Amino acid sequence: MAAGTTMTAANAIEVRDVLKTYRRYGRRRQFGTLKSALLSGRLFRDLRPDDAFQALKGVSFDVVAGKTFGIVGRNGSGKSTMLKLIAGIGRPTAGSVTVRGRISALIELGAGFHPEISGRENVFINGMMMGLTKREVAKRFDEIVAFAELEDFIEAPVKAYSSGMYMRLGFAVAVHVDPEVLLVDEVLAVGDEAFTHKCLDKFSEFRRKGRTVLLVTHSLDLVTTFCDEVLWLDGGMVRAQGDPRRVIDAYRLDVAQAEDRALGQAATAAVASTSREPAGKAPPASDELPEPVPETAPGASDTAKPSADTTPPDLFKAVEGRWGSREVEIDDVTFVGASGQPSHVFPSGAAVEIRLQVHAHHPVSDLVFGVGIFNADGVCCYGTNTDIEGAHSGAMSGKGEARFAMDRLDLVAGTYKVDVAVHRKNGTPYDYHRLLYTLRITSPLKEAGICRLPHRWQFSGDIRINGLRPPEGDPPQDTDR
Amino acid sequence: MLLSFRQLYRYRSLIASLVARDLKARYRGSVLGFFWSFVNPLLLLLVYTFVFTVVLPGVRPPELNPFALFMFCGILPWTWFSSSLLESSNVLIAGGNLIRKVLFPAEVLPIVTVFAGLAHFCLGLAILVAFLLYYGVPITPSDLLWFPVIVLVQLVLTLGLALLLSALTVHFRDIRDLLTNLLTLWFFATPIIYPLSMVPERLRWYLNLNPFTHLAVAYQEVLFLEGAFTGWPRLLAVGGGALCVFVLGFFVFDRLRDTLAEEV
Numbered sequence: 001m002a003a004g005t006t007m008t009a010a011n012a013i014e015v016r017d018v019l020k021t022y023r024r025y026g027r028r029r030q031f032g033t034l035k036s037a038l039l040s041g042r043l044f045r046d047l048r049p050d051d052a053f054q055a056l057k058g059v060s061f062d063v064v065a066g067k068t069f070g071i072v073g074r075n076g077s078g079k080s081t082m083l084k085l086i087a088g089i090g091r092p093t094a095g096s097v098t099v100r101g102r103i104s105a106l107i108e109l110g111a112g113f114h115p116e117i118s119g120r121e122n123v124f125i126n127g128m129m130m131g132l133t134k135r136e137v138a139k140r141f142d143e144i145v146a147f148a149e150l151e152d153f154i155e156a157p158v159k160a161y162s163s164g165m166y167m168r169l170g171f172a173v174a175v176h177v178d179p180e181v182l183l184v185d186e187v188l189a190v191g192d193e194a195f196t197h198k199c200l201d202k203f204s205e206f207r208r209k210g211r212t213v214l215l216v217t218h219s220l221d222l223v224t225t226f227c228d229e230v231l232w233l234d235g236g237m238v239r240a241q242g243d244p245r246r247v248i249d250a251y252r253l254d255v256a257q258a259e260d261r262a263l264g265q266a267a268t269a270a271v272a273s274t275s276r277e278p279a280g281k282a283p284p285a286s287d288e289l290p291e292p293v294p295e296t297a298p299g300a301s302d303t304a305k306p307s308a309d310t311t312p313p314d315l316f317k318a319v320e321g322r323w324g325s326r327e328v329e330i331d332d333v334t335f336v337g338a339s340g341q342p343s344h345v346f347p348s349g350a351a352v353e354i355r356l357q358v359h360a361h362h363p364v365s366d367l368v369f370g371v372g373i374f375n376a377d378g379v380c381c382y383g384t385n386t387d388i389e390g391a392h393s394g395a396m397s398g399k400g401e402a403r404f405a406m407d408r409l410d411l412v413a414g415t416y417k418v419d420v421a422v423h424r425k426n427g428t429p430y431d432y433h434r435l436l437y438t439l440r441i442t443s444p445l446k447e448a449g450i451c452r453l454p455h456r457w458q459f460s461g462d463i464r465i466n467g468l469r470p471p472e473g474d475p476p477q478d479t480d481r
Numbered sequence: 482m483l484l485s486f487r488q489l490y491r492y493r494s495l496i497a498s499l500v501a502r503d504l505k506a507r508y509r510g511s512v513l514g515f516f517w518s519f520v521n522p523l524l525l526l527l528v529y530t531f532v533f534t535v536v537l538p539g540v541r542p543p544e545l546n547p548f549a550l551f552m553f554c555g556i557l558p559w560t561w562f563s564s565s566l567l568e569s570s571n572v573l574i575a576g577g578n579l580i581r582k583v584l585f586p587a588e589v590l591p592i593v594t595v596f597a598g599l600a601h602f603c604l605g606l607a608i609l610v611a612f613l614l615y616y617g618v619p620i621t622p623s624d625l626l627w628f629p630v631i632v633l634v635q636l637v638l639t640l641g642l643a644l645l646l647s648a649l650t651v652h653f654r655d656i657r658d659l660l661t662n663l664l665t666l667w668f669f670a671t672p673i674i675y676p677l678s679m680v681p682e683r684l685r686w687y688l689n690l691n692p693f694t695h696l697a698v699a700y701q702e703v704l705f706l707e708g709a710f711t712g713w714p715r716l717l718a719v720g721g722g723a724l725c726v727f728v729l730g731f732f733v734f735d736r737l738r739d740t741l742a743e744e745v
Binding site: 022023088090091107112121125128131134157 | 494
């Protein structure tokens, strides 16, 4: 990937085929005493990795001097390991890391501060730890203190500082080391808004001065606005590198898909665990008991409170569960989008079908299907059933599928739980699935409330509002829609 | 390794500042302040004085007078030695956050511990000298020249062991417990609270294997005993050995350097 950028010395950081292996403690734990190591003459052999975990599996990339470079990736993808190797805190197991110019690493702010001594002394010691001479620190001292806004407290011991003061001082020292390469690991996640702004301003200043900044963060917005180039690490390997918007979009998509899989698994697990519950003593056979009668009583009384009489168990109590007589059973619930593929993540405004696979153990002549959608606060966003909508009779036998098709699911971004149920007209449930299914609605807009009411903005007179964005599911904005 | 040495040299002012910080931080908020540096050796001194003048008055050789002062000459450097080793065995683990989060040579930490111990030693020395003058112990001028050499030999030896122990303890935590017991044994196997001359001939050979024997004897000869310093060939031999220990300690530390950030 460096084919186009092999200009000498233009790269501030060069990473070549870096492998990093961490030893796991498996074997060492048992023999990890000095005596046994000495006895078996393994003192040094034991210190080599034996049961290994590969944090980085052959990573190569270049950071052109003067660029702001972002590294994104899920937890455990090797971002922080990479940063530490670049910072020189660890060494790669194989491969090489070359950095040109003085590095300053913002891995933890104020990591070297000693609580008992004054801020002044800590500034000197911390600055010297980062490679400045005493004179250099002295030269920058006033600037550091001014940046940290700690003029009045600099003689006080650091233990008396608030955590904000502590971080400001740590940040101030680190950026005033005046590095050619600044490494930043998620430090912006801490600190108040004003502090974050200050940090960002400082980064901008670094950019203007043509310094290289390497940013490891989970804040994708920060990456898209700040970085010239982004590296996406996944499982210790480079998944993509290049233009921030392109890489971040691909990354977001991947995260959504992974989340989708996770939600699917969670739902399956939840249904599995709740459907096993009623049987109590004989879990394995419980999933599809042919005789519904003995299951009714314990099932209804165990999971929720009233044994399914006039009203379904109260919907105000957000307890997951499944209950009912199981004369009719909901075997499977899927959410299907416009693509026809089952999913759990949909853009706001997309068409979504809730599909219920049901089967009746014996023919029933009293049948109502119901659906409810709840947001994370437990507020019912919408609930309906075939009875409410005027059906005067219902019956089924054998297998069947019920689809609840929504042309537009105009909920605001967030996580929603779904109830599905089959019950009698009087509310006695056959099979009630309470909050067992999860929907994630995504949207680029951060709207407030629960659902997006169909609307459009219109302006007359000399008003100009530009750049209004349609929600994701819509075609590009037309003025006359 | 040479590179590491050079880097260490670059960080000398950091070491100096950290030693100063250590001393300052240790006594900040305490009423007696630096006086605490003396409490431990003084207490030891009091106990042994009590034992050897009140409980066992006949044991001590009559020519060593005052005997307490003789013991102090050995206890003071021993305190420096043992506390430095004990502390440095823990210093990397205690400073783990620093090693994992800040890029700087980790050997600075045990080195700082040893030098902070040296500072305490020098303070204690002031007390010792005051007592020596008070009791009118004669001082030979040539001995004064040897004194810094003895301190230097001990410094090199302590540094080497501190580097070795600090790096190994990260991997083998039981070294700390081992060391506590070992140092107690070592103390009594060194002629500090008894003169070497009182040790039976057949045991003396074993004691001579102990490098600190020669250091303690050297301190006693130079500070306490009359006449010129005669043990210098042994001292220089110990010095050579100390240099080897230092190189070994630094080598082991250098080898383990990369694993430290992961293990602490």
